[in-house]
Amino acid sequence: MSASVAARRLAAPDIRARKGGDPIVMLTSYHAHTARILDQHCDVILVGDSLGMVMYGLETTIPVTLDMMVLQGRAVMRGSKRALVVVDLPFGSYETSKEQAFTSAARVLKETGCGAVKLEGGERMAETVHFLAERGVPVMAHVGLTPQAYNALGGFRPQGRDRADWAPIEADARAVAAAGAFAVVLEAIAEPLAAAITRDIAIPTIGIGASPACDGQVLVLEDMLGLSPWVPKFVKRYTSLGPSIEAAVTAYAADVRRRAFPGPEHVYSLKGKGP
Numbered sequence: 347m348s349a350s351v352a353a354r355r356l357a358a359p360d361i362r363a364r365k366g367g368d369p370i371v372m373l374t375s376y377h378a379h380t381a382r383i384l385d386q387h388c389d390v391i392l393v394g395d396s397l398g399m400v401m402y403g404l405e406t407t408i409p410v411t412l413d414m415m416v417l418q419g420r421a422v423m424r425g426s427k428r429a430l431v432v433v434d435l436p437f438g439s440y441e442t443s444k445e446q447a448f449t450s451a452a453r454v455l456k457e458t459g460c461g462a463v464k465l466e467g468g469e470r471m472a473e474t475v476h477f478l479a480e481r482g483v484p485v486m487a488h489v490g491l492t493p494q495a496y497n498a499l500g501g502f503r504p505q506g507r508d509r510a511d512w513a514p515i516e517a518d519a520r521a522v523a524a525a526g527a528f529a530v531v532l533e534a535i536a537e538p539l540a541a542a543i544t545r546d547i548a549i550p551t552i553g554i555g556a557s558p559a560c561d562g563q564v565l566v567l568e569d570m571l572g573l574s575p576w577v578p579k580f581v582k583r584y585t586s587l588g589p590s591i592e593a594a595v596t597a598y599a600a601d602v603r604r605r606a607f608p609g610p611e612h613v614y615s616l617k618g619k620g621p
């Protein structure tokens with residue numbers, strides 16, 4: 347493979363082609379520095395609307411705006427070179443009509459340079475997914491627990507734990523696949539249901555609180571780094587960044603208070619040899 351081919355940024359069709367193949371690795375990022383690190387290890391970087399909760403301390407993703415998504419999407423594009431960057435369409439920016447969805451998606455693609463958008467919803471969004479896909483907007487769908495429906499769902503509750511509830515979730519996944527989504531996130535749904543959907547549909551499924559059988563996995567970066575104060579059951583914490591940051595800040599505050607920082611190595615002396 348030539349260097350130029352190796353360096354090419356992954357695109358939606360590359361991810362679509364991974365159905366049933368090597369697991370797709372996806373994490374969220376909202377900033378250039380974390381994007382730079384993730385880019386070496388992830389196939390997809392998601393600029394998720396979870397940024398509303400993680401960066402802005404909001405209780406849900408509902409108040410997140412298109413402006414917020416565009417700003418952080420740009421930062422992540424600057425920090426990454428290889429991964430496919432997917433930017434969430436926030437609540438209220440795509441549900442009114444397929445035309446509204448196209449206007450919002452076009453703005454995100456133009457102003458961030460990202461390769462795809464993600465939107466929440468299954469059967470009810472299928473027509474919109476088709477409209478966008480036909481007009482050159484790669485769409486990742488998101489079904490199961492859809493956090494933007496927090497008020498309608500009455501909280502963040504896992505879905506499909508009763509077999510009687512499976513049919514609409516399966517229908518959602520089938521609908522977005524048939525409509526032309528290149529992949530679909532399955533969030534917080536019963537494991538056997540996620541596995542069944544993964545077997546059933548032709549596009550890659552990306553699980554979060556779903557199943558190891560999914561074609562890929564995603565987590566919110568700050569959750570898996572141990573920075574978020576509370577995380578759902580499905581999160582595995584790979585480190586404890588919160589306590590590490592706290593220890594560093596405690597040491598810094600003590601150094602400043604006893605004038606141990608800055609030291610001679612951190613200050614600028616005058617040019618020349620003398621004092």
Ligand code: KIV
Nearest residue numbers: 374394395396531564
């Ligand atoms: O906004 C987000 O971070 C997401 C993931 C949880 C999939 O949509």
